[in-house]
Amino acid sequence: MYKLTKAILFVSLSALSIAATAKDLPGIGRTALTNEIAAWDIDVRGDFKGLPKGSGSVAQGATIWEEKCASCHGSFGESMEVFGPIVGGTTTADMKTGHVHSLADGSEPKRSTLMKVATLSTIWDYINRAMPWNAPKTLTTDEVYAVTAYILNMGDILPSNFVLSDKNIAEVQKTMPNRNGMLSQLDPKNTKDFNMWKVRGKGDVKNPACMKDCIKTVEITSVLPDYACDAHGNIAEQNRHFGAVRGADKLIACDPHPSVAELNRIYNTPYHPGAVGSMKPVTFAITKPTTVAPEIADTTGLEMLKQNKCTACHGMTKKIVGPGFSEITAKYKGDSKAEAHLIDVVTNGGSGVWGGTMPPHGHIKAEYIKTMVQSILTGAK
Amino acid sequence: MSNELKKPGRIIKAPENFIDVSLSQAITKDGLNEDRRNFLRKSFVAASAAVAGGAMLSQGALAATSVGDPLILNHTEYDQTLGLPVAANPYGVPSKYETNLVRRESPGLTQVGGASVAFSPLQGLFGIITPSGLHFERHHQGWQDMDPTKHRLMVMGMVKNPKVYTMDDIMRLPSVSRMHFIECGANTATEWGNVAVPTVQYTHGMISCSEFTGVPLSVLLDDCGFDKKNGKFVLAEGADGSGMTRTISMESALDDVIVAYGQNGEMLRPENGYPLRLVVPGVQGVSSVKWLRRIEVGDKPFDTKDEVSHYVDLMPGGMTRQYTSIQEAKSVITTPSGGQVLVGKGFYNITGLAWTGRGKITRVDISTDGGRTWRTARLETPVLSKALTRFNIDWVWDGSPAILQSRAMDDTGYVQPSINQLRGVRGTKSIYHNNAIQSWRVADFGEVTNVQIN
CATH class of the missing domain: 2.60.40.650 (Immunoglobulin-like)
Structure with a gap:
């Protein structure tokens, strides 16, 4: 009897342990096929592992650039209107040293892609996976080589007759301006600087955690700049209208701003209410209770323009990739055929009017397109 | 460091009320218009002169009158009428009075909403869990609401058996539920040089914390037989237009990285990577790749855009620290x-x-x-x-x-x-x-x- 119990116990325990620590997961997942792996394994590493064969010239790149890239990045890759600049701030001396001097002396406040990127593979990989911004993964392999070559040409790294390919890209890497500019936390030789990759590393900045008599005087060094005082809208409407605090509907501290010197005098002088040491005559701003229920209105044209991602390329007033809505409103003012024309352009695509290409949007319901066009023509609100 | 609530110190009573009853009632009913604001400002200056500079407006001050609070003395619109039935909102929504605390963009920070950030309203949140609808957003090429039945995860690279998993597969596996913060590496970036933005939403609102549910990444790596000797790094890649990629340390991958589908008891929100995302605890948020579709095991870091050009730290002297993943205290x-x-x-x-x-x-x-x-x-x-x-x-x-x-x-x-x-x-x-x-x-x-x- 004892033996039997023990045997049963043994069997059931082993069954339990198999269930709890199963290394095999029968019925879960399946082996990936070679062509599936090839379709998704698109990353290209710093040593160019993963780079597909192909080539593209600077001249081909220039043509693609004008058509698909310049509207965001500018004709010379220098634009900061939509994204950061791609080109600028590097010199032929940097190409020799592999250190971008303007990063050291701060002479170029806006850091361009070519100033920062050490590995050419990264530029190739990113164009291939994510560009053009509104139609990613639509360039062919050769087109990616061509656009990469043209960027390097704009940065005076490659001559205008160059053809970039998988054969010569490693040579071009040796001229990248910031190729020696990285202090990798993963470099085993970099033993002093191992703080920010390892989870339990010691930080590089120390604070002794003093508890009393820590400082003799309070020194305020920076306050909200005047231009930022109203930039974030009415803060009263960004806080509850009840509770421990309210949001300020206008920052009194900004109006006018006390000087940093004046603030430091106040914060280092014993306080007497109402005395000269006080900060300011009291003009307390009472916040606006915003207890009005939200309107559950029908979806507006503007909301539909956002939901259908139109605002990714069109600003409310200004051009982003395509024209701003108010620019369209102005252009077609009084034009009775405008509605039908714009419905056609949105549905089927168009080009030429604003110096770019409007892709077709036939997948959006016709009635939605009509509402959105009407909303734009009447001044989208 | 005790967790017991200590007795508060001496509570100073609110100063004398300075607003008359009819104005108090009008404000409660209709809010403040310009006339009332000006009147209150003047009253306040007078009152504060009398009490030496301290009286503030609160509902307590508004309501405490010698004749009694009408909100107490009278019946209300709620206590003499019938309320709404159950399931009037099948998926519950916040009170109509809670419209102020929402995700917001910081004006001028970015030029296009598809490559931008919306900040969490930390100024009014409680506890440690961020409501899923208020989790900060950072997208590099817009967000997508992906069909979960069409989603696939591939684990490949230095593994014996590269595999494809569906959501059905992943949700059958042993799961963990853990609370972790996700903080964008650029949180508080605007304040490096000087003060730049007015509120905590914009200074610190690129952090949120959720209970994430999913499969430990180590389970999938084991299932595919990853190369334990030479596999030092993992690449995570997203299924969206940006195809976000980041290198993750094998140490983290085997420790506490989660392939997550759940967030605060429900599925992930689309803005947070529905139906599948990586959660890399303690590391710059960009590593917690949303819409996760591929994991590759490798022997070297992958030098992706967001660890070469962005999410790196330019140091004095012009050298750039790279692979600076950890978000410190x-x-x-x-x-x-x-x-x-x-x-x-x-x-x-x-x-x-x-x-x-x-x-x-x-x-x-x-x-x-x-x-x-x-x-x-x-x-x-x-x-x-x-x-x-x-x-x-x-x-x-x-x-x-x-x-x-x-x-x-x-x-x-x-x-x-x-x-x-x-x-x-x-x-x-x-x-x-x-x-x-x-x-x-x-x-x-x-x-x-x-x-x-x-």
Whole structure:
């Protein structure tokens, strides 16, 4: 009897342990096929592992650039209107040293892609996976080589007759301006600087955690700049209208701003209410209770323009990739055929009017397109 | 560091009321118009002169009248009528009075909404869990609402058996549920050089904390037979237009990285990567790749765009620190905080959040005098590894100018630095990893503004 119990116990325990620590997961997942792996394994590493064969010239790149890239990045890759600049701030001396001097002396406040990127593979990989911004993964392999070559040409790294390919890209890497500019936390030789990759590393900045008599005087060094005082809208409407605090509907501290010197005098002088040491005559701003229920209105044209991602390329007033809505409103003012024309352009695509290409949007319901066009023509609100 | 609520200090009574009953009722009913605002300003100056500069407007002050509060004396619109039936909102929504605390963009920070950030309204949130609808958003090429039945995850590279998993497969596997913060590496970036934005939503709102549910990445790596000798790194890749890619350490991958589908008891929200995302605890948020579709095991880092050109740290002298993944200990007072106004003198609960990417928060100290003296705050439970920790401390505001600061410590012994200690090592050209102590100036008229102090 004892033996039997023990045997049963043994069997059931082993069954339990198999269930709890199963290394095999029968019925879960399946082996990936070679062509599936090839379709998704698109990353290209710093040593160019993963780079597909192909080539593209600077001249081909220039043509693609004008058509698909310049509207965001500018004709010379220098634009900061939509994204950061791609080109600028590097010199032929940097190409020799592999250190971008303007990063050291701060002479170029806006850091361009070519100033920062050490590995050419990264530029190739990113164009291939994510560009053009509104139609990613639509360039062919050769087109990616061509656009990469043209960027390097704009940065005076490659001559205008160059053809970039998988054969010569490693040579071009040796001229990248910031190729020696990285202090990798993963470099085993970099033993002093191992703080920010390892989870339990010691930080590089120390604070002794003093508890009393820590400082003799309070020194305020920076306050909200005047231009930022109203930039974030009415803060009263960004806080509850009840509770421990309210949001300020206008920052009194900004109006006018006390000087940093004046603030430091106040914060280092014993306080007497109402005395000269006080900060300011009291003009307390009472916040606006915003207890009005939200309107559950029908979806507006503007909301539909956002939901259908139109605002990714069109600003409310200004051009982003395509024209701003108010620019369209102005252009077609009084034009009775405008509605039908714009419905056609949105549905089927168009080009030429604003110096770019409007892709077709036939997948959006016709009635939605009509509402959105009407909303734009009447001044989208 | 006790979690027991200590008895608050002496509570100073609210000053004499200075608003007459009819105005009080009109404000309660219709809000403040320009005339009422001006009248109140004048009344306030007069009243504050009488009580030496301290009276503030709160509902208490509005309601406390000699004739009694009509909201108490009379029936209300709620207590004599029938309420709504069950399931009137099959998927519940916040009260109609809670429209102010929403995700917001910081004007001028970015040019297009598809490559932008919406900040979490930390100034009004409680506890440590961020409501899923208020989790901060950062997208590089817009967000997609992906069909979960069409989603696939491939695990390949240095593995014996590369595999494809569907959501059905992944949701059958043993799951874990853990609370972790996700903080963008650029959180507080605008403040590296000087004060730039007014409120905690914009200074610190690129952090959120959720309970994530999913499969430990180690389970999938084991299932595919990853190369334990040479596999040192993992690449994670997204299925969206940006095809976000980041290198993750094998140490993290085998420790606590989660392939997550659940967030706060429900599926992930689309803005947060529905139906599948990676959660890499303690590391820059960009590594927690959304819409996760591929995991590759490799022997070297992958040099992706967001670890070569962005999410790197330009140091004094022009060299750039790369692969700086960890989000170090940091804290911020969320109430009272920038742009807020105290409703009167007296008792307040100073409250805020602390976190560290290296483990657990062990202590948070608070100063109300600009760093001359510090007191240790209460840490509220739970205090979890690589999760937000809520702290609270009592404060009686006597109406004098104050500067509020918080300073976090973690279980590696690291202490959150001042902005100048940070700049002393890292310079001012960095964008990422600003974990400096935040200072909020409280003026004698109750308004709180963002300042930096030495």
